[in-house]
Amino acid sequence: GEYEVLGEIGRGAMGVVYRARPVGTNLVVALKRVEASGLEGTEAVRRFREEVENASGLRHPHIVPIYHVGEQDGRPFYTMALIGGGSLEQKLGQYQADPRAAVTLLAKVARAVHYAHQRRLLHRDLKPGNILLDEAGEPQVADFGLATKLDPGGAAAGGPMAGSLPWMAPEAVRRDATLTTAVDVWALGVILYELLTGRRPFGGKDRSEMRTGILQAELIPPRVVNPRVSRDLDAICRRCLESDPDKRYESASALALDLERWLRDEPVRARNTGRLERLVKWTRRRPATASGLTFLALLLVAGIVAAVTMANEQDARLRQEVCRGNEFAARHVASTVLAQLQHFGEAVEGTAASTKLTEACDGGDWPAVEELLKARLLDTPPGPGAPPFATAFVLDPEGIIRAECPQRHRVVGGDFRDRDYFRGARARADRPEGERVHLSRVFTSKNDGLDKLAVSVPFRLKSGGPVWVLGATVPTDATLGVGGLHDKARKAFSVLLAPRESDGEEYVILVHPGYESREPSVPFPAGRLRPTETGFAADDDYADPVAARHPDYRGRWLAGFAPVPGTDLVVLVQQPYDEAVAPYRAFFRKFLEWLVAAAVVGALLVAGLWLSRSGHGARV
Structure with missing residues (x-):
């Protein structure tokens, strides 16, 4: 095939x-x-x-x-992939004389096994035959035929014995009801033992002897079998092969880290290097110096702890104050935004009340309607400093768009009765004048695929007649035409959030200082808004979603929120965390510098005292 x-x-x-x-x-x-x-x-x-x-x-x-x-x-x-270098089983012998190569290889295998564990997969059949080598000698873990899914707690069902016996952990041989990633750590330990010694840790003439050896026999340390094995590698191997799973490495990643430490000639976790014992001996030889340095160390630690505690408390207070200030600013901006939206509504409502509009709609003169929309809503800004509307349109009582400007021949004749701007405006048809303006939820325009917010108003061609709807759209923007929306001195910026029409669980960022006019909007999950009795809780660890597109807005921000009265819109005022705490950080840095300098001077005095006493003792 x-x-x-x-x-x-x-x-x-x-x-x-x-x-x-x-x-x-x-x-x-x-x-x-x-x-x-x-x-x-x-x-x-x-x-x-x-x-x-x-x-x-x-x-x-x-x-x-x-x-x-x-x-x-x-x-x-x-x-x-066809791995052409054979399996590790065929090349075990070449690693016994080269421990570094063996450890390098097994560290890579352990990393791969940990990757599978992170994806809740327990291999259960790790052995040299299932580790393939490519032409460059790089290992590739294969054969997940016996793999078992791990539950969120990192455990898997045990049950019937499965795997290759020489590499099976005691709990797998016993058929324990629950297995963990420790069974794969054991298998990695067996493979390491084979690489270092050329033999398996638990042999036997048949399967029965092998099972008995795994369950009961005392492990012969690899260093006994091959004296060239270092003490650290011996300890790593023995830790993998602890009969108690809880005493093995807690993960394949932890094993890989210890192997990599050995490769870098660093202390490994598997073996205590006795630093404490060396320190105790040194203090007995130099009691005066040790006492002085201990006192200085305690003084330094106490000072740092006090400074850090004070810094954290001050930082928390400062964050709270900045967030409270941003919240107050957000309320002010919300009032300004509301006033601008009222200008938008007045412009649309005034156009809807035009007799020219009703006459043109009644006569089906759609070019005249579009010319009127262009003159009243697109060529003329709806308010002081406000940008013009993106589009304007008229829907008949059935929700069909009859006229649209600028004409793009994509929506005229389309049925939009399910749009919030149509349903919301019709619901206000019988309200008093001044209360008929409807601010819709954000929708994705079929004209250009961009997210927009619509200002819509109901109107009738004659008293008691069916309800028509006039709408005009507001695109994404940097200011919405509102002056003073951003405080460059404080580096504080205002953002307008609007709920999306199709998903009540998501807002979009409609106005943002980083936006170009009519730029595609960025989503804002509603779950990040935490309602309170007075509005929304501040966020002192806010990450701006727009930063993915505009890197200038990366980092941590302090944000305050306020609802726009009478609407579902939310104003967010954000200030960079680093900018807010910069003055206090400078003070804290100076304090630490002074503390460290005092400790260094003290250490030099103690060292000088010790040297003078040593010299005096030598002359005597």
């Missing part, structure tokens, strides 16, 4: 692996499929599909990648 089979690579309990080439290409891959016997419905097929499901989502440089999953004649198969 899709692949040309070039030859068989090997067979396992559940499938056969072939060298294959996708038809029409020169790429050679490994193709694994279920044995021909016992097809659909068999345990082999089920486990094969589990293997595909488990491994197909893994993308790591040291895990064999899966390319394609398919089925032919009822038999599932998948293709993966």
Whole structure:
């Protein structure tokens, strides 16, 4: 079918692996499929599909990648990278004389295993035969056929014994009801033992002897088998092979970190290097110096603790004060925004009351309607300093757009009865004059795909007649035409949030200082707004969503919120955290510099005293 089979690579309990080439290409891959016997419905097929499901989502440089999953004649198969360097099992002998190469390799394998654990996958069959080597000698973990899903707590169901016995942990051999990532850490320890010594830690003539050895035999330290193994590597290996899972490394990542420490010639966690003992001996030899340095250290620590405590308290107070100030500023800006929106509403309401509009609509003279909309709403700003509306349109009583300006031939004739600007305006048709203006939720325009907010007003062609709707849209903008919206001296900026029409759980940022006019909006999750009795709670760890597009707004901000009265809009005033706390940080830095300088002077005095006493003793 899709692949040309070039030859068989090997067979396992559940499938056969072939060298294959996708038809029409020169790429050679490994193709694994279920044995021909016992097809659909068999345990082999089920486990094969589990293997595909488990491994197909893994993308790591040291895990064999899966390319394609398919089925032919009822038999599932998948293709993966063809690793041409053989398995680690075939090359174990070459690592015994080169511990650094062995540790380098196993650290990479441990990183890959930890990656699988993070994705809640327990391998359960780690062994040299399942670690493939590419032409450069880089390891690739393979065969997730026995892998088990981990629950959120990091545990998996045990049950029937599964895996390759020589590398199985005691709890797996005992068939404990619950297994953890510690079983894979054990297997990594067995592999490390083999790499360092050339033999397995627990042997046996048959499976029964192997089980007994794993469960009961005392581990022979790898350093006893191969004296060239360092004490640190010996300790790392023995920690992996602790019979109690809780005493092993807590994760494959922790093992990888210790192996990498060994490679860098740093102290490892698996072995106590005795620093405390060396320190005690030094203090007995130099009691005066030790006492002086201890006193200085305590003084320095006490000073730093006091300074940090004071700094944290002051920082919290400062953040609270800035947020409170931003909240007050947001209320002021909300009043200003409301006044601007009222200008918008008055412009739309005045146009809706025009006899020219009703006469043109009654006569179906849509070009005249569009000319009127252009003159009254698009060519003339709706308020002092306000930007013109983006579009203006008229909907008939059925919600059909009959006229739209500027004309783009995309929405005229379209049915928009479900839009909030239509439904909301119709609901206000019988209200007194001055209360008919409806501010819609944000919607995505079919004209240009941008998010907009509409100001809509109901009107009738004659008294008691059906309700028509006139609407005008407000696009994204930096100021909404409101002066003084941003305080450059405080580096405080005002942002306007508006709820989206289609999703009550999301707002969009309609006005932001970083926006160009009519720029695509950025979403703002409603969950970040925490209602209080007076509005919304301040946020002293605010991250501006617009920063993903405009890097100038990255970092931590202090934000205050205020609702725009009578609307669903919210004003946010934000100030950079670093800018707000800069004066106090300068004071704190000076204080620490003084403290460290005092400690250094004290240390020099103690050292000088010790040297003078040493010299006096030498002369005597």
